[in-house]
Amino acid sequence: MKHLLSTADLDAATATEILDIATEMASVSGREIKKLPTLRGRTVVNLFYEDSTRTRISFEAAAKRLSADVINFSAKGSSVAKGESLKDTAWTLQAMGADAVVIRHPASGAPHRLAGWVSGSVLNAGDGTHEHPTQALLDAYTMRARMGRLDGLHVAIVGDVLHSRVARSNVLLLNTLGAKVTLVGPPTLVPTDLSSAVQVSYDLDAVLPQADVVMMLRVQRERMTDSYFPSAREYSRRYGLDGARLRRMPSHGIVMHPGPMNRGMEITPEVADSPRSTIVEQVTNGVSVRMACLYLLLGGRS
Amino acid sequence: MSVVLIKGARILGGDPVDLVLRDGVIAELGPGLRADGATVVDADGLVALPGLVDLHTHLREPGREDAETVYTGSRAAALGGYTAVCAMANTSPVADTAGVVEQVYRLGQEAGLVDVQPIGAVTIGLAGERLAELGAMADSAARVRVFSDDGHCVSDPRLMRRALEYVKAFDGVIAQHAEEPRLTEGAQMHEGEVSARLGLTGWPAVAEESIIARDVLLAEHVGARLHVCHVSTAGSVEIIRVAKARGVRVTAEVTPHHLLLTHTRAESYDPVYKVNPPLRTDADVTALREGLRDGTIDIVATDHAPHAAEDKECEWAYARPGMLGLETALPIVLDVLGDQWDLIAERMSRAPARIAGLDNHGHDLKVGAPANLTLIDPTARWTVEATGLASLSHNTPYAGMTVPGRIVATFLRGVPTVLDGKVQK
Ligand SMILES: [Zn+2]
Numbered sequence: 039m040k041h042l043l044s045t046a047d048l049d050a051a052t053a054t055e056i057l058d059i060a061t062e063m064a065s066v067s068g069r070e071i072k073k074l075p076t077l078r079g080r081t082v083v084n085l086f087y088e089d090s091t092r093t094r095i096s097f098e099a100a101a102k103r104l105s106a107d108v109i110n111f112s113a114k115g116s117s118v119a120k121g122e123s124l125k126d127t128a129w130t131l132q133a134m135g136a137d138a139v140v141i142r143h144p145a146s147g148a149p150h151r152l153a154g155w156v157s158g159s160v161l162n163a164g165d166g167t168h169e170h171p172t173q174a175l176l177d178a179y180t181m182r183a184r185m186g187r188l189d190g191l192h193v194a195i196v197g198d199v200l201h202s203r204v205a206r207s208n209v210l211l212l213n214t215l216g217a218k219v220t221l222v223g224p225p226t227l228v229p230t231d232l233s234s235a236v237q238v239s240y241d242l243d244a245v246l247p248q249a250d251v252v253m254m255l256r257v258q259r260e261r262m263t264d265s266y267f268p269s270a271r272e273y274s275r276r277y278g279l280d281g282a283r284l285r286r287m288p289s290h291g292i293v294m295h296p297g298p299m300n301r302g303m304e305i306t307p308e309v310a311d312s313p314r315s316t317i318v319e320q321v322t323n324g325v326s327v328r329m330a331c332l333y334l335l336l337g338g339r340s
Numbered sequence: 341m342s343v344v345l346i347k348g349a350r351i352l353g354g355d356p357v358d359l360v361l362r363d364g365v366i367a368e369l370g371p372g373l374r375a376d377g378a379t380v381v382d383a384d385g386l387v388a389l390p391g392l393v394d395l396h397t398h399l400r401e402p403g404r405e406d407a408e409t410v411y412t413g414s415r416a417a418a419l420g421g422y423t424a425v426c427a428m429a430n431t432s433p434v435a436d437t438a439g440v441v442e443q444v445y446r447l448g449q450e451a452g453l454v455d456v457q458p459i460g461a462v463t464i465g466l467a468g469e470r471l472a473e474l475g476a477m478a479d480s481a482a483r484v485r486v487f488s489d490d491g492h493c494v495s496d497p498r499l500m501r502r503a504l505e506y507v508k509a510f511d512g513v514i515a516q517h518a519e520e521p522r523l524t525e526g527a528q529m530h531e532g533e534v535s536a537r538l539g540l541t542g543w544p545a546v547a548e549e550s551i552i553a554r555d556v557l558l559a560e561h562v563g564a565r566l567h568v569c570h571v572s573t574a575g576s577v578e579i580i581r582v583a584k585a586r587g588v589r590v591t592a593e594v595t596p597h598h599l600l601l602t603h604t605r606a607e608s609y610d611p612v613y614k615v616n617p618p619l620r621t622d623a624d625v626t627a628l629r630e631g632l633r634d635g636t637i638d639i640v641a642t643d644h645a646p647h648a649a650e651d652k653e654c655e656w657a658y659a660r661p662g663m664l665g666l667e668t669a670l671p672i673v674l675d676v677l678g679d680q681w682d683l684i685a686e687r688m689s690r691a692p693a694r695i696a697g698l699d700n701h702g703h704d705l706k707v708g709a710p711a712n713l714t715l716i717d718p719t720a721r722w723t724v725e726a727t728g729l730a731s732l733s734h735n736t737p738y739a740g741m742t743v744p745g746r747i748v749a750t751f752l753r754g755v756p757t758v759l760d761g762k763v764q765k
Contacts, residue, residue, distance in 0.1 A: 125653050145655035146528075146539040147609030166657070168539030206539060231533040 041153050041160045042331055045171045045211040053214055057179050059330035060323070066103065067326055077106035080137040080336055085127070085152075086163075087113040087143045092297065092321070093163050097140045097172075100328035106336075109134070124148060128155035138336055141165070159335040167201045173296055174207035176327040178215060180316050181251055183323070184292050189216035194245050196222040196277060197255030197304050198266075200229055204296045205255060209233050220245050223277055226266040227257075242277050246286040253294040254279055254304045270303055280306040284314065292316050344754060345375040349383035349715060351705050353681040359388070361711040361754035369707050379756065383715050386748055389685050391423025391712035392670065393692040393701050395486070395515070395593060396569060396641035398662065399425075399456070401447060402440070403432025408646035408732045410447035410456060413666070415730040415765070416644070418453040418757040420666040421714035421747040424693065424701045425454050425644075429461040430491040436461035436472035438480035445482035453757045453765055457696060460484040462503050462514060466492045471503060478510040485697040488515035490569055491616075493551060495521050500555060504564035513591075513695065515567040516555055518576070519617065523547035528657055530603040530618040538606060540656065543618045545573040552576050556583035556590050567695055568592040570643050572617040574627030581636045591695050593641035594628050596672035597663055597737060601625075605737070611652050611659030612737050615645070618661075629676060632687060639692045642669045646733035664736040667729050670716065671743035679718055700753075711754035720746035730763065 039052060048056070066074055082101040086094050094110065101108045111131075124143075131139055138159040141149050146166030153160040164170040182188050193212055199205040199221050212219050213235045220237040221228050222245050230238055239245050246252065257277075259270060267273045274280075279293065287293075293305075293315045301307050310317060348356040358373035359366055368375075394417065400408040410427070417425045427444050429435035435444060441458040448456020460477035464470050466489045477484040487507060494500045494516060503514050524547045529535050531542020552568055556579065559566035571577060571592045580592050597615060602622055605613035613619060631637040645662025652659050673684055685704075693702025703709040723742045726734040750758040757764055 123650060123654055143655070145657040147657075148655045150609040151655060166539050167541075203539060206537070229536040232536045 039334055042171050042335060043149050043153060043160065043162045044169050045174050045207045045214070048211065048214060050214050053175070053178070053211060056175055056327065056330045056334060057182060059333060060179050060326040063329040063333070064323070064326040072103050073105060074103060075105050076333060077101070077104040077336055080106045081109065081135055082106045082138045082140065082332065083109045083111050083131055083134070083136040085111045085131070085139050085141045088164070090142055090164065093142060096321070096324040097163060097328050099325045100332055103325070104329055104332055106332070124151060125155055128152055132156050138332060161331060161335065164203055166203065168203050169207040170203040171207050172324070172328050172331055173204050174211040175331065176320060176324045177208055177253065177294060177296070178211055179323050179327050180294065180320050183319070184316060185250060185290070188212070191217040191250045192220070192248055193217050193251040193253060194220045194222050194249040195253045195255065196242060196279070198227045198257045198261060199223055199232070199255065200227045202255050206232070208253065209236055220249070224267050227261070242283065243286060246283060247288070249287055249291055251292055251294060252279065252287065256296070256298065256300055257304045259300070259303070274303055278304050278306065279309050281308045284309050284312065294320060296320070342755060343375050343378040344381060344751065344756065345373060345378040346381045346383050346388070346715070349386055349388040351388045352685060353387050353679060356384070359705070361751060364711055364753035366705060366707055366709050366711050369705070381715070381749055381759065385717065385719065386715040387681055387718050388705055389421065389681065389714050389716065390689040390702055390705060391714055391750065391752065392421045392688045393696065393698060394422055394425040394642050394644070394666065394669070395639060395692045395696055396490070396643045397425040397427055397666065398430065398643070398645045399427045399444070400646055401431065402443065404648070406732070407648045410444065411451040412730065412732045413644070413646070414448065414451040414453035414456065415763045416666040418750050418763055419730050419747060420668070421670050421716065421750055422454050422666060423712040423714070423750065423752045424457060424698050425666070426457045426459050426486055426696055428490045429459050429488060430466060434461050434465050435459065436464050436466070438473065438476040441477050441482040441484050442480050453763065454752060455698070455701065457698060458482045458484055459486045459488050459515065462487045462489045462494050463499065468492060468494055468496055468499065471499070471506065474503070474507055474512065475510065478512060485510070485512050486515050486567070486695070487512055488517065488569065490515065490517045493517050493519040493521060495551070497554060497558065501558050501562060504559055504566060505562045508564050511697065513565040513567050515569050516551065517569050518548045518551035518555065520547040520551050529606045529614070530620045532603060532621060534603045534606060538609070540606065545575055545620070548573055548617055549575040549579060553579050556580070556588050559590055560586065560588045565589045570595050570598065570617055570641070571628065571631070571637060572598045572620050572624065574624045577627045577631040577636055581631070584636065591638040592636070593639045594632055594637045595643045596640060596665055596669045599625065599628055599632065599676045600672055601737060606656070609656050611654065611656050612663065612735050614656060614659050614661050615663050616661035633677070633683070638687070639695065640669060640673050640687050641692065642666050646731050647735050648733060652735050662735070664729060664731050664733065666731070668724060668736065668738050668743065670747060671745040672738070674718070674745040675743055711751055713751050714747060715749040717746045717748050718744065722746055
């Protein structure tokens with residue numbers, strides 16, 4: 039594996055290998071000295087065109103725990119902000135000898151373009167409304183840790199699927215790993231032609247009793263002004279997850295959210311803070327999964 | 341005036357015949373002709389077509405001379421077998437006054453490789469608010485007859501109605517870029533399963549179809565001529581077919597790229613495939629080909645849209661839409677239609693000349709006709725190379741593709757503009 043641009047590039051064996059390596063990495067993270075020498079002398083560049091402190095810190099921690107040299111290249115205040123093109127930036131990174139570039143970008147497909155211009159590995163840390171592969175991998179890791187399996191699990195992904203890179207990466211990866219996916223939301227926000235392998239429902243209450251996992255997506259309030267739905271109140275009433283809805287789920291069912299949450303919009307504080315919620319674990323698992331990805335891309339197994 | 345003797349050309353694929361071009365016209369036509377002092381062109385095995393006419397060309401001058409000029413675009417056109425091109429109005433400044441259209445017209449005359457017929461903007465600055473001085477452009481030295489805000493849709497229905505009505509006074513035609521702007525805000529590619537997967541905002545077919553449906557009704561209501569630019573969907577073909585059956589005076593064009601390529605090209609995220617309207621589905625391609633064969637679609641127009649490298653070598657969403665077309669149009673159409681030479685002449689020469697009101701173009705190759713023609717080697721196949729094209733820009737979507745049909749020679753009023761595949765200026 040040279041790049042990680044889309045979860046569509048992962049077959050079941052490779053995806054499972056990443057999750058297995060992440061399990062080993064998690065045990066390192068539990069040790070007193072949380073460091074492996076694996077990537078000593080290798081350079082990982084975090085190239086972030088969007089503010090996402092959470093994701094950047096997670097990748098930075100992952101690279102540092104593998105002893106890599108980390109360069110944070112924020113688009114803000116740099117030559118990038120002064121209008122340098124992605125291609126020119128790619129040449130700069132190339133000259134710096136970057137072994138891997140972790141890129142977050144507001145334009146879908148930017149990591150694909152970058153991969154054509156640098157010789158190192160490219161890791162997609164979220165591109166526009168396209169994909170966010172490491173988020174899907176950490177979600178799968180979290181589900182497997184909690185539920186013991188992925189094959190045959192029923193996962194409901196609820197909310198603004200249309201604009202969600204998390205949803206896209208999850209649909210592809212969960213299909214590959216044998217889970218059954220139902221997309222839930224208002225018809226304006228759920229594309230019916232995303233994948234032939236998923237179910238689509240506009241009725242959250244009907245889906246909940248069969249859902250082992252409910253993944254709530256962040257819904258931006260701006261969607262209201264674009265008439266995707268009439269009001270935040272109506273959205274919450276129809277598609278928000280509150281205590282009453284949580285109790286419609288099977289007792290073993292879990293609630294996930296990729297963050298950052300709109301408390302009171304798609305999820306109530308009661309649900310977000312309940313023991314059924316995996317939101318904090320997802321953040322912790324993110325570091326282990328990203329360690330596994332860097333390890334595999336930069337000269338580990340496969 | 342030079343004299344040219346063409347030996348053994350197959351007019352529209354017919355039997356070999358000789359032609360003598362003298363004083364700008366076809367002076368003689370028949371077997372075994374001789375002409376003293378003539379430039380002799382051996383056309384053995386070559387097919388002769390009336391010079392091609394492009395109703396939709398972006399030459400970028402004035403304003404973006406780094407992407408294309410009237411001269412470089414004229415070279416590309418001649419190499420593609422064209423003897424006339426209609427230059428779109430979305431330049432900088434916009435061709436919305438007699439002054440700008442006359443400037444473009446003169447630049448075309450100076451280049452002297454093809455007749456450059458300026459298209460005038462419908463509205464001032466392409467802003468879609470107030471009519472430009474259409475009559476002044478019509479009365480100018482450029483004799484503008486086609487008006488278009490191409491790049492933008494004349495979306496205001498009242499303004500569109502007025503424009504259609506107004507140009508009747510000088511037999512003008514409004515060429516509409518059919519795109520309901522509210523349905524395509526932020527749009528990046530055809531809305532469908534590929535856009536859903538790639539996370540690129542969709543450009544729905546209905547945004548084109550709803551405008552065409554409205555416009556054919558408006559044209560019918562006011563009894564005016566409407567031309568639809570770059571038709572791209574099966575639904576649009578159907579609407580135009582019905583309108584023609586009702587007797588609406590509507591004509592339509594399709595581009596070579598919409599006849600050949602589909603939205604799956606976007607999977608590479610390479611903006612060389614970004615174009616407006618976007619590449620669509622296999623079903624749309626099939627319907628467009630059918631419409632072109634049965635006459636629902638009158639012409640092939642290139643929508644030749646050169647862009648500087650920095651506007652294409654970037655993220656998809658930041659790239660400008662458009663692709664080169666002049667030098668590859670005939671090969672693509674030949675690939676799509678096969679060697680139906682009369683049909684190709686109709687769709688690429690006669691009909692576009694009629695729509696544009698270009699009286700000296702689109703004539704059958706007969707004695708007395710203007711000597712505007714092109715010679716093609718139908719058996720030659722060649723591989724498109726982006727840097728091998730004459731255009732200043734390199735944004736061809738066909739790079740690396742092998743296509744049939746090599747344009748060997750082109751003549752404008754009897755003067756060779758291309759000989760042996762090389763521009764003569
Ligand atoms: Zn257009």
